[in-house]
Amino acid sequence: MNLLFIADPLESFKIHKDSTLAMMRVAQEAGHQLWFCESRNVLWRDNLVSADCQSLVIKPSSTSWFELGGLESSALKDFSAVLMRTDPPFDIEYLNTTWLLSAAVRQGARVFNNPSAIRDHSEKLSITEFPELIPPTLVTRELSAIEAFHQEHQDIVIKPLDGMGGMGIFRVGPDGLNLASIVETLGENGARTLMTQRFLPEIKQGDKRVLLIGGEVVPFALARIPQGSEIRGNLAAGGKGVAMPLTDNEMKVASRLAPLLNERGLFLVGLDLIGGYVTEINVTSPTCFVEITEQTGFDVARFWLTALEKTLV
Template sequence: MNLLFIADPLASFKISKDSTLAMMRVAQEAGHQLWFCESRNILWRNNFVVADCQSLDIKPGGTTWFELGSVEDRPLNTFSAVMMRTDPPFDIEYLNTTWLLSAAVRQGAKVFNNPTAIRDHSEKISITEFPELIPPTLVTRELSAIEVFHQEHQDIVIKPLDGMGGMGVFRVGPDALNLASIVETLGENGARTLMVQRFLPEIMQGDKRVLLIGGEVVPFSLARIPQGSEIRGNLAAGGKGVAMPLTDAEIKVAERLAPILNARGLFLVGLDLIGAYVTEINVTSPTCFVEITEQSGFDVPKFWLTALEKALA
């Protein structure tokens, strides 16, 4: 198969734990031809969505871990599959890329995840479709609504809708210290919508990333455990990643959501669970393949490739 990966610059990859690189390696080892481009290299040209892309060869190790061929102009519908693996933020240019990819899908391209499904699933607001699975949650621009929510729940977490890696996450305890200031700053005085949730003490056991691939559940999570006085478990915020078998409660939640999301074209999903509560549904470029594989022995990249080959059969 010819597999195109749309991703961030290869030189920016953290080669010891990059999930996209893990996908590339396992696909190449299975005999598939790899291609690479950045989102800026996706164009509408001569009535087709094309990629100014390069063949990609992954090297066994060393500082020069990849080799790229010369640039070729190829319609996206000539690839066996196209993997959209550009990291957030989900800004206007990310949105523009999804529109181009949707046009490619109409021309017969097979894009994972489906770009229309990505647009329809805000990684934070999408949890509201499953209210029985989420903690008490408020989505608003209004300080007054947040103040009422705080009075009811006393201990809350406030975060921007477009944040990633734990960026901009604040906890406000019963004393409501700096509540108005935090809301005004994060919400840019009412210009930006915020998500507010009841603080979940289970975060101290980890903010767990559960991977759903091709409608199936990876049986291990990566618990991202806050360190010291930090409340954020995100690895980017200094959390410690520990692979753990899924609990019965986590399996129940994951097995309920996996077939629903897969049917919509969300082939690879990263659920974030605190306790048994769903806090986010990540669909842009879910990670943690390498950490789960190395710590549990369950080969996530191979599981991903098997599911992809099945989806393309």
């Protein structure tokens, strides 16, 4: 198979733990041909969605770990699969890329995740489809609504809808200290919508990343555990990643969502659970492949490739 990875610059990869690199390695080992481009290299030309891309070979060296071929222009429909692995944030240029990819799908391209499904699933707001699975949640621009929510729940977390890696997450305790200032700053005085949730003390046991691949559940989660005085478990915010088997309840929740999301074109999903509650449904570029594999022996990348090959048959 010819696999095109649309990703961030290869030089930016954290090669010791990058999930996209793990995908590339396992695909190459299986004999598939790798191709690479950035989202800026996807274009509409001569009535086709194509990519100015390069062949890619992954090398064993930890320094010069990749080799790129010469630049070629290829229609996306001519690849066996197109893997959209550009990291968030989901900004206007990411959105523009998904529109181009949707045009490619209409021309016959196989794109994972499906671009229209990505657009339909805000990684924060999509949880509202499953109110019975989420903690008490408020989505609003209004300070007064957040103040009333705080009065009811006392201990809350406030975050922007377009944040990533734990950026912009604030906890406000029973004293309400700086609540108005936080909301005004994060919400740019009512210009931006915010999500507010009841604080979940179970975060001390970790913000668990559960991977859903091809409608199936990876049986191990990566618990991202806050360190010191932090409330954020995100690895980018200094959280410690500890892989562990899913609990019965976590497996029940994940098994319910996996086939449903896969049917919508979300082949790879990173479900975030705190205390059994769903807090986010990540669909742009889910990670944690390497950490789970190294700590449990369960080869997530191979599981992903097997599911992809089955889908493409």
